[in-house]
Every structure is written in structure tokens, then in C-alpha cells.
Amino acid sequence: MKSSYLVAGITLKHLFHLLRRNKISYQPKYLFRLFFIFQSAFWSSLFSIIEKKRFGNQIKAIDNIPGPIFIIGHWRTGTTLLHKLMSLDPNFSTPTLFQVAIPDGCLFSYKFYKPLMQLMVSEHRPMDMVKLGMDEPQEDEYAIFRMTDYSPLERLVFPESGEYFLLNCDSFVPQDQKRQEWDETLKYFFSKLFFSSGKTIVSKNPFNSMRIRELKKIFPDSRFIHIYRHPFKVIPSTIHMFDIVQQQNCLNKNKARPGISEVIKVFGHFMTVIRKDLSSLPADKYYEIRFEELESDPIQSLKTLYRSMGFEYSDEFGKNVTSYLSEVADYKKNKFNLSEDEKNLISTSLENHMKYYNYL
Numbered sequence: 001m002k003s004s005y006l007v008a009g010i011t012l013k014h015l016f017h018l019l020r021r022n023k024i025s026y027q028p029k030y031l032f033r034l035f036f037i038f039q040s041a042f043w044s045s046l047f048s049i050i051e052k053k054r055f056g057n058q059i060k061a062i063d064n065i066p067g068p069i070f071i072i073g074h075w076r077t078g079t080t081l082l083h084k085l086m087s088l089d090p091n092f093s094t095p096t097l098f099q100v101a102i103p104d105g106c107l108f109s110y111k112f113y114k115p116l117m118q119l120m121v122s123e124h125r126p127m128d129m130v131k132l133g134m135d136e137p138q139e140d141e142y143a144i145f146r147m148t149d150y151s152p153l154e155r156l157v158f159p160e161s162g163e164y165f166l167l168n169c170d171s172f173v174p175q176d177q178k179r180q181e182w183d184e185t186l187k188y189f190f191s192k193l194f195f196s197s198g199k200t201i202v203s204k205n206p207f208n209s210m211r212i213r214e215l216k217k218i219f220p221d222s223r224f225i226h227i228y229r230h231p232f233k234v235i236p237s238t239i240h241m242f243d244i245v246q247q248q249n250c251l252n253k254n255k256a257r258p259g260i261s262e263v264i265k266v267f268g269h270f271m272t273v274i275r276k277d278l279s280s281l282p283a284d285k286y287y288e289i290r291f292e293e294l295e296s297d298p299i300q301s302l303k304t305l306y307r308s309m310g311f312e313y314s315d316e317f318g319k320n321v322t323s324y325l326s327e328v329a330d331y332k333k334n335k336f337n338l339s340e341d342e343k344n345l346i347s348t349s350l351e352n353h354m355k356y357y358n359y360l
Contacts, residue, residue: 004033006142006153006249008040009101011048014149015041022158025252033251044146047105047112055107058195065194067221068201069309072209074270076237077229078291079139083204085302087137088320091312093197094137094204103143103189107196139205140189148185150174152207156246162256165246166266172210183218190219209270212277223309224281226274229291230359231267231346236336238263260342264349271353284310290357298325 007015015037024030069092073079087094099106102113117134145151152172155165174182193201208215215222243257278286287308294301299321306313338346347354354360 003248004037004251005101006145006245007037007157007251009044009103010037010041010146010149011045011104012038012041013045014146017149018154018158022154023252024158027253030251030253033249043109044102044104047102047109051105051108055192055195059188059191062191062195065191065219066200067219067223068190068203070208070212070215070222070224071202071204071227072212072224072274073206073227073229074209074234074238074267075206075241076234078227078294079204079206080137081291082225082227082289082294083137083139083202085298085321085324086202088324089202089311089317090314090320091199091317092202093193093199094202095140095143095193096135097138098134099193099196100138100140100143100146103147103192107192137204140203141205141207143189144186144205144207147189148178148182150178150182156242157249157251159246159250159252159254159256161254164256164258164262164266165242167262169266172207173214183214187218206270209274212274213280216281222285224278224286225305225309226278226286226288227291227294228271228288228357231264231350231354232338232343233336235260235263235267235346236338237334238267240334240336260345261349264346268350268353271350275353275356 007018010018024034069086071079071083071086083094086092098110098113098117101117102109114134141151141153145153150173152166152169155169159165173179190201190203209226212224239258239260246255278288287305289301289305299318302321303313305311347360351360
């Protein structure tokens with residue numbers, strides 16, 4: 001699936017909400033995307049109705065689920081790698097690409113979508129060579145966006161101007177009467193995930209870096225793992241990623257490649273909020289891991305993380321990790337070259353954070 005994958009799978013109700021408050025460009029490319037989204041929304045709505053009749057009461061009857069584990073951190077810091085590794089633990093469950101793509105009907109519709117999605121889903125992510133697949137771990141922001149029609153992703157799909165869609169975005173949860181509905185929907189989705197697996201859920205979602213306090217209210221027993229990485233690697237990779245993702249998903253012509261100053265500003269804001277909100281948590285409720293250490297010695301890094309968080313590093317998990325690392329031993333990362341001026345701009349703008357995390 002190479003276009004409109006952020007919105008395809010939404011129900012008609014939430015699609016109409018989005019279209020009512022946003023502008024589209026009436027050019028063939030955007031109209032074709034809109035047609036594709038509409039037909040997928042019809043099927044998602046149908047499966048949602050059937051699923052609620054079959055499983056709705058059972059899901060609502062789930063009073064308590066184990067506190068989820070939230071992997072947070074800015075994009076391109078290694079959240080995907082850590083999520084994939086923890087998905088190999090038989091004690092944990094992670095949202096899958098299918099579950100976040102068809103969140104309103106994923107319990108019922110899997111067998112109907114499987115043949116189609118196996119043909120449509122690309123083998124790798126559009127911004128790198130990370131493997132994609134219906135049952136591969138995926139971030140839950142895509143489910144949140146589809147089920148609530150509230151996410152900063154709205155500004156990526158419907159850009160209002162030529163600026164970076166996250167620039168000056170301070171609202172990562174609704175601030176009006178919709179907030180309770182948003183909270184309840186998020187909890188409902190996690191209840192569906194728990195209903196499917198019966199295991200503790202490990203979520204990976206960079207947007208949740210800005211929702212730590214809200215998530216603690218919804219899930220009081222939740223824990224957080226923050227992964228960080230050198231900004232010289234994060235900034236250009238983020239520009240590359242969102243440039244591609246917006247080109248493939250936007251529904252109007254106001255898109256523009258994110259500027260380095262814009263991405264630096266948002267990155268700094270993320271790091272400030274993460275540091276502040278994590279410091280308000282008990283020490284046993286969060287852990288911070290350095291990407292460079294996870295990359296150089298993933299097994300030892302995982303063992304240290306598990307020991308610090310009180311998780312069991314089982315023999316089965318260890319075997320799964322070793323096998324996976326062998327499979328991806330030849331993985332090639334994207335490479336980006338920064339000029340000296342760009343490095344100086346990053347270092348100057350992010351000096352406080354780079355010193356704090358020992359990158360300066």
C-alpha cells in the first residue's frame with residue numbers, strides 16, 4: 001500500500017468528521033486517494049458494526065487490563081527496533097499493523113482482509129528497509145487517529161500551510177469535551193488488544209511522548225521506556241521520513257518538505273516535555289535507554305532494561321532475540337550527511353539536551 005495508508009481503514013463516521021473540517025485539492029491524484037479511502041471506509045464501517053454486535057459487550061466487560069508498557073521517544077530514535085525486540089517476548093503482546101489499520105473491526109475481519117492486504121502491503125516501510133507485514137508490530141497512533149479522528153496526523157494528511165505539520169503543535173490530546181471520549185476510546189482499543197492476547201501490551205508511539213501524564217491517568221499502572229539517540233542522526237532522518245509520508249498521504253497541495261530548523265524546534269520541545277514528565281514518575285515506572293548501546297549490544301541492553309523494570313528475560317525470549325538478530329544482520333540503515341553549519345545549528349539549538357544525554 002503506497003498511498004493513503006494513514007487514513008484507509010477509518011470508518012465513514014470519522015472520515016466525514018475529517019472532511020467536514022478540512023480542505024482537499026480537487027486534482028486527480030487527491031481524488032483517487034479520496035475514492036480509495038471512501039471504499040475502505042465503507043468496509044471498515046460494516047465490519048465495525050458486526051464486531052460490536054459480536055464482541056462489544058465482552059470487551060466492555062473487561063474491568064482492568066495489566067498496565068501497558070509505553071515505548072516513547074522522538075521519531076527515528078530506535079523505537080521501532082525496541083518494539084520489535086520486545087514483541088519477541090512471549091509474555092508481551094504488541095499492536096499489529098492489521099490491528100491499527102482496521103482498529104474498529106480487527107477482531108472480526110482479519111480473515112477477510114488477509115488475502116487483500118498481503119497483496120497491497122509493501123514489503124518494507126517507505127522511509128527505510130524495516131519489514132512490514134500484517135502481523136508485524138506497529139505503532140498505535142494510526143489506530144487512535146482512525147478511531148477518534150483526533151491526532152496531529154490530521155495536519156499531515158490535510159496540511160494547512162507549507163510548514164512542518166508538528167511545528168507549534170501543543171495539543172496531543174483533545175482539550176474540550178471530546179477529551180473524555182478520546183480517553184475512553186483509547187482504553188477500549190487497548191481492551192481489544194488485551195481481549196485478543198491476554199498479555200501485557202507493549203505500545204510504541206512517538207506521539208505518546210507528549211501524553212505521559214494523560215496516559216498515567218488512563219492507565220495508572222503503566223510504565224514507560226524512553227529511547228534516545230544522537231540528534232545528528234535523528235534530525236535528517238526525521239526530515240526524510242515525514243517528507244515521504246506526507247507525499248504519500250496528503251489530500252491537498254499544501255505540503256512541503258520539513259525544514260531543519262522546524263524539526264530541531266519540535267525535537268527540542270519533545271525532549272523538554274519527556275524529561276519533565278518522566279521526572280515526575282516513580283523511578284520504577286520508567287527507564288531510559290541509549291540507542292547506540294542497544295544497537296551495539298542488543299542482548300545486554302535488553303537484559304539491563306528487563307532487570308531494571310522487573311521483567312523476566314526468559315530463555316525462550318533470549319532464543320527469539322538471537323534468531324531475529326541473525327535474520328537482520330545484513331540490514332542497511334539510511335545514511336545522511338550534515339554540513340558543518342547544520343551540525344552547529346543542531347548543537348547550538350539542542351545544547352542542553354545533548355549535554356544531558358552525553359552527546360556533547
